[in-house]
Amino acid sequence: MAAVKTAVFLDRDGTIIVDKNYLKDLNDVELLPGAKDAISNLKSAKCMLFLFSNQSGVARGIITMDEVSKCNLRMMELLGHGPNVFDAICMAPESPDDIPVYRKPSPKFIVEMIAKFDLLKEHCYMAGDKASDVFAGINAQINAVLIATNEEAKTSFLESPESKNIKIFPSLFEFANWLLAEKEAMPPEAKK
Ligand SMILES: [Mg+2]
Structure with a gap:
C-alpha cells in the first residue's frame, strides 16, 4: 500500500496573511x-500544501495577476521555506x-x-x-475547516446549516496543531 499523503489546501487572505x-x-x-510556525509544522510533517485564493480584484481591474504573484512571493519569503513551499498555487481571478x-466555492482546483x-x-x-472556503472543501468532498480570523465571516458562516459539522479554529496555527495530532493518531500504514 502506498504511503498516504496528507494535503492541506490553504486560503491566503485572512488565513495566512492579514x-x-x-x-x-x-x-x-x-x-x-x-502562520509561519503553522506552515513550518505542516512542512515538517511532510504535508502537501496548496495555496488557493479568490482574487476577484483581477477581474475587476483593480489589481493585476502579476501583482498577485509578487505578493505571493513576498508572503513565501516571509514564511521562510523558499518559493516552492506550495505544491501548487491557484489564484482564481473571476x-x-x-x-x-x-473561484471558490468551486471545487475545481481541489478536484484537479x-x-x-x-x-x-x-x-x-x-x-x-x-464560507466560500469551507464550501469549496465540501463541494470537493474533502474535510473543511474554518479559520475564524474574521468575526463577521464567522458569524455569517454560523448561519449556514452546514456549519454544524465543521470544525472552527481561531488561527491556522491551532488548526495545524490539531491536524498533526490527528495524523499522529492515524494507524502506522496511513502515516507518511
Ligand atoms: Mg480569505
Whole structure:
C-alpha cells in the first residue's frame, strides 16, 4: 500500500496573511500570528500544501495577476521555506458576477489536484476564513475547516446549516496543531 499523503489546501487572505482588500503593495504583506510556525509544522510533517485564493480584484481591474504573484512571493519569503513551499498555487481571478471556474466555492482546483497527485479525499483538508472556503472543501468532498480570523465571516458562516459539522479554529496555527495530532493518531500504514 502506498504511503498516504496528507494535503492541506490553504486560503491566503485572512488565513495566512492579514486580509487587506485587493492587496497589491508588497509592503502590505503581513503574516498572521502563528502562520509561519503553522506552515513550518505542516512542512515538517511532510504535508502537501496548496495555496488557493479568490482574487476577484483581477477581474475587476483593480489589481493585476502579476501583482498577485509578487505578493505571493513576498508572503513565501516571509514564511521562510523558499518559493516552492506550495505544491501548487491557484489564484482564481473571476469576479462574483463571472461564471465561476476556479473561484471558490468551486471545487475545481481541489478536484484537479486530487487527480494529479493521487490524493485520498479523507486525507485532504481545505482551510480558510470564509464560507466560500469551507464550501469549496465540501463541494470537493474533502474535510473543511474554518479559520475564524474574521468575526463577521464567522458569524455569517454560523448561519449556514452546514456549519454544524465543521470544525472552527481561531488561527491556522491551532488548526495545524490539531491536524498533526490527528495524523499522529492515524494507524502506522496511513502515516507518511
Ligand atoms: Mg480569505
